[in-house]
Amino acid sequence: MHPPVNVDDNPTLHTNPLVHKCWDFNGVKGNSSTYYGLFPQAWTVYNEPDPDLELKCHQISPVIPHNYSHSSIPAGVFVWTAKNNSPHVKDLSLLFTFQNGTGGKSDAKGGHQNTMFRHIDEDYEYIGISMKHDDPREIFDRDAHKTVKHNDPVSFAVATRIESKERRLKDNIKARATFATTFQTNSEASLTALWSQFKKRGELDNTNLSEKSKPGTTIGSALAVKKRIGPNEVVTITFSIAWDCPIARFKSGGKAFYRRYTRYFGKRGEAIQRIAIDALKEWTGWHNQITKWQRPYLKEKEKFWSKKMRSALFNELNYLVGSTLWTNGSLIMTEEETQLVQSKEYMGGFYCLSDYGDSIDSLIGNPKFDIGPTFNNCDQLFTGGHALALLWPHLAVAIQKAIVTTVKTEKKIDWQTLLEGISSYSMSWQRKKKGTRNDTVRRQDLNLKFVLQVYRDFRATDDKAFLKLMWPLVRRALKHSKEKFDLNFDGMLESVGGDSTYYTWPSRGCTAYTGGLWVAALKAAKVMAYYRKDISHYVYFDDLYKRSAQIYVDELWNGKYFKLDNSESKASDSLMAEQLVGNWYSISCGLGRTIPTEQAKIALLEIYNKNMCTLPQGKIGVVNGTRPDGSIDSSCLHSKLICPNVNFVLAAAMYQLGLKTECLNLLNNMIDTIYNQMGYCYQMPAAFSADGSATFGSSMCSGLSIWALRWSFESEISFQSSEFKSTSEEYDEKFEQNMTQRIAMLNDKQLKRRENPPPRTINREASVGGKTSAVTSTAARPVQPPPPVIEDSLLNSVRTKVSRSLSFMF
Numbered sequence: 001m002h003p004p005v006n007v008d009d010n011p012t013l014h015t016n017p018l019v020h021k022c023w024d025f026n027g028v029k030g031n032s033s034t035y036y037g038l039f040p041q042a043w044t045v046y047n048e049p050d051p052d053l054e055l056k057c058h059q060i061s062p063v064i065p066h067n068y069s070h071s072s073i074p075a076g077v078f079v080w081t082a083k084n085n086s087p088h089v090k091d092l093s094l095l096f097t098f099q100n101g102t103g104g105k106s107d108a109k110g111g112h113q114n115t116m117f118r119h120i121d122e123d124y125e126y127i128g129i130s131m132k133h134d135d136p137r138e139i140f141d142r143d144a145h146k147t148v149k150h151n152d153p154v155s156f157a158v159a160t161r162i163e164s165k166e167r168r169l170k171d172n173i174k175a176r177a178t179f180a181t182t183f184q185t186n187s188e189a190s191l192t193a194l195w196s197q198f199k200k201r202g203e204l205d206n207t208n209l210s211e212k213s214k215p216g217t218t219i220g221s222a223l224a225v226k227k228r229i230g231p232n233e234v235v236t237i238t239f240s241i242a243w244d245c246p247i248a249r250f251k252s253g254g255k256a257f258y259r260r261y262t263r264y265f266g267k268r269g270e271a272i273q274r275i276a277i278d279a280l281k282e283w284t285g286w287h288n289q290i291t292k293w294q295r296p297y298l299k300e301k302e303k304f305w306s307k308k309m310r311s312a313l314f315n316e317l318n319y320l321v322g323s324t325l326w327t328n329g330s331l332i333m334t335e336e337e338t339q340l341v342q343s344k345e346y347m348g349g350f351y352c353l354s355d356y357g358d359s360i361d362s363l364i365g366n367p368k369f370d371i372g373p374t375f376n377n378c379d380q381l382f383t384g385g386h387a388l389a390l391l392w393p394h395l396a397v398a399i400q401k402a403i404v405t406t407v408k409t410e411k412k413i414d415w416q417t418l419l420e421g422i423s424s425y426s427m428s429w430q431r432k433k434k435g436t437r438n439d440t441v442r443r444q445d446l447n448l449k450f451v452l453q454v455y456r457d458f459r460a461t462d463d464k465a466f467l468k469l470m471w472p473l474v475r476r477a478l479k480h481s482k483e484k485f486d487l488n489f490d491g492m493l494e495s496v497g498g499d500s501t502y503y504t505w506p507s508r509g510c511t512a513y514t515g516g517l518w519v520a521a522l523k524a525a526k527v528m529a530y531y532r533k534d535i536s537h538y539v540y541f542d543d544l545y546k547r548s549a550q551i552y553v554d555e556l557w558n559g560k561y562f563k564l565d566n567s568e569s570k571a572s573d574s575l576m577a578e579q580l581v582g583n584w585y586s587i588s589c590g591l592g593r594t595i596p597t598e599q600a601k602i603a604l605l606e607i608y609n610k611n612m613c614t615l616p617q618g619k620i621g622v623v624n625g626t627r628p629d630g631s632i633d634s635s636c637l638h639s640k641l642i643c644p645n646v647n648f649v650l651a652a653a654m655y656q657l658g659l660k661t662e663c664l665n666l667l668n669n670m671i672d673t674i675y676n677q678m679g680y681c682y683q684m685p686a687a688f689s690a691d692g693s694a695t696f697g698s699s700m701c702s703g704l705s706i707w708a709l710r711w712s713f714e715s716e717i718s719f720q721s722s723e724f725k726s727t728s729e730e731y732d733e734k735f736e737q738n739m740t741q742r743i744a745m746l747n748d749k750q751l752k753r754r755e756n757p758p759p760r761t762i763n764r765e766a767s768v769g770g771k772t773s774a775v776t777s778t779a780a781r782p783v784q785p786p787p788p789v790i791e792d793s794l795l796n797s798v799r800t801k802v803s804r805s806l807s808f809m810f
Contacts, residue, residue: 022191039315052086062286065293065391072260075242075279084229093202096239098158099185099220100131110215114182116208117273127177128159129221130272152247153269159240159276160223174228178204185220202226240279244272257327260348308671316703318682323353350395351375379501382449383645384701386708389460396457397466444485445500447477448517452585455524471532491547493518504636508567510555516582519549519594561603574633575626577611578646584653588712601657608662620673622647623690641687645705652712
């Protein structure tokens with residue numbers, strides 16, 4: 001679950017034109033071949049070049065949910081099966097080649113070296129070629145203010161296996177593996193010679209050349225396997241590819257990290273042969289685990305999940321292997337950090353690429369502030385993080401825990417700066433330039449998204465120790481928001497413009513987007529207070545939640561939808577697609593609704609009819625903003641965009657409230673637009689214009705937001721915690737009554753403990769006649785400061801407020 005090269009490399013990969021010139025591909029045109037993708041597996045079926053020979057290549061990556069060891073292994077396998085449908089015996093030969101390098105300029109620097117290796121066990125003979133890649137880099141260290149040269153180990157390998165000699169003799173298997181350790185990939189003569197060997201005999205000459213490459217020369221390795229297939233017989237040929245790059249380092253300097261797999265294969269960069277061989281040994285187990293995970297999704301009788309939907313659900317997970325970094329500690333650590341990394345429960349650091357910089361600012365006229373690629377942006381993980389919460393929940397928790405660590409160690413960093421993301425320049429939490437869209441001091445939504453994500457990840461793991469760790473930060477985040485953004489002290493946050501993820505969209509006062517998030521975050525906080533048995537904060541957040549929820553409806557509801565804001569501006573009555581995101585998040589996490597259900601349904605239908613069905617370009621998805629007459633809100637860039645993550649959240653909200661027809665139509669339109677019309681398979685953009693003329697942010701984790709829809713679907717079925725499962729109409733009233741009763745019981749227990757403290761038992765050792773004996777006595781406890789207790793009058797006030805609110809909210 002990490003890229004094979006340094007994470008901010010972006011080489012231009014291309015097919016070597018000399019290969020097409022020197023190698024004969026005329027027999028395979030693609031007309032009779034079909035590709036099937038279901039990440040982390042894929043299949044390519046060839047009914048060519050020989051129509052009597054059915055070839056299938058099964059590609060497997062070890063990306064396995066809830067498996068935190070094998071999912072970190074940097075390897076993949078290609079399992080070829082061939083069926084002979086003719087009455088004749090046939091010989092099948094497959095050639096597997098790989099260029100030593102990353103596809104970038106360093107491939108031709110020289111100094112690279114390929115080496116053949118072999119391993120034999122009882123059942124198989126393993127043959128492979130390891131490729132050491134020499135790639136010294138000069139990196140400017142911003143902390144040290146100087147250029148530092150690094151030559152970190154980088155190796156690649158290809159390997160295959162055939163049955164052992166004993167098995168071949170016993171079972172009459174005709175198989176042979178041959179190799180060419182080194183050939184020049186940019187030399188027409190070398191390429192022609194290699195192809196001539198293979199085409200003539202279906203084998204290679206076993207040339208074992210291990211000299212280092214010269215500057216200007218690119219080299220590669222080749223493996224060939226030849227097997228005989230009888231009539232109606234099926235044979236299997238397996239290749240593996242692996243890489244061993246133990247250190248993750250950025251061109252911009254800063255911290256360097258060990259990758260997660262080094263926990264199992266060592267940090268010295270000498271494990272490439274073992275990784276390649278292990279992949280050949282373990283692939284059947286990987287396949288079984290992946291199939292066991294995927295089968296229930298594919299076999300579900302729920303018609304809502306169409307084939308397109310199931311395909312997108314899995315294939316968008318490819319982001320996890322190309323745009324994330326999974327670490328196992330840094331190169332320089334304190335003794336305390338070293339002990340943490342070595343502990344059994346340590347899951348490592350997990351970093352999700354959020355964007356490559358502020359490229360969108362140039363489109364809207366804002367000054368650019370070069371911070372490089374950023375990771376773990378709270379905006380991106382708010383919906384994209386549901387995939388981790390469902391499939392690798394401990395990695396989702398690790399992201400939140402990293403914030404706690406930073407708060408303790410980097411005292412000077414502003415709270416909201418933590419949530420804006422980590423810069424690759426220093427791999428530390430960013431301060432961003434005031435006056436740009438990344439002026440984190442003004443952002444209102446990040447704290448609220450953080451609180452909701454903490455509760456989501458708590459529900460995914462039922463880890464009360466995690467909640468205990470995060471609870472002080474949750475309180476701090478909401479306190480910060482209340483003090484800084486509740487400008488008129490009524491309990492609701494007030495916007496001053498440009499202070500949310502929609503930073504170009506002018507909004508003032510109480511807003512549909514941030515206000516909805518605020519209400520949902522308060523409800524999540526009071527439930528967390530309940531779990532923490534924190535009575536005073538339960539009462540505080542409960543009261544604040546009730547007041548803000550009422551204000552939200554009173555100020556924004558116009559009978560059809562919740563207005564953009566309650567100001568008198570020209571765009572204040574715009575119809576925002578993501579206005580119900582807080583209500584959706586609350587329901588999907590088992591907290592119940594935050595606005596009346598009937599109003600939510602009316603608003604969703606209005607968004608469906610105005611923001612999608614009236615688009616002049618047709619039903620290509622839901623646009624972020626429209627005017628009351630159904631025309632696109634053209635007041636800013638954000639209002640004119642179509643965002644896949646917003647569409648998935650809308651679909652999830654529709655599904656929750658029973659609008660399944662609208663939900664299905666929206667999803668089919670969105671997926672058809674991105675995959676079929678735009679051709680963005682495996683690379684869903686963060687946003688695109690309504691006319692399809694521009695796309696933004698294909699490196700972001702927008703595609704993972706489809707798992708937010710899956711989360712909502714599964715939240716109706718079960719939660720790991722047995723409490724508060726239902727999201728039905730009756731849920732809300734029972735939820736509040738249950739919570740109030742338990743808080744009252746907890747309060748009574750604290751009162752009794754204060755009035756009648758238990759006796760204290762004292763153990764002493766007494767010496768009598770040279771013998772030691774234990775003496776136990778009971779003494780009254782010294783007077784201790786009483787625990788915080790909510791007065792009965794205040795608790796009764798809470799009960800009264802709950803009962804009064806049932807008619808409106810619950």
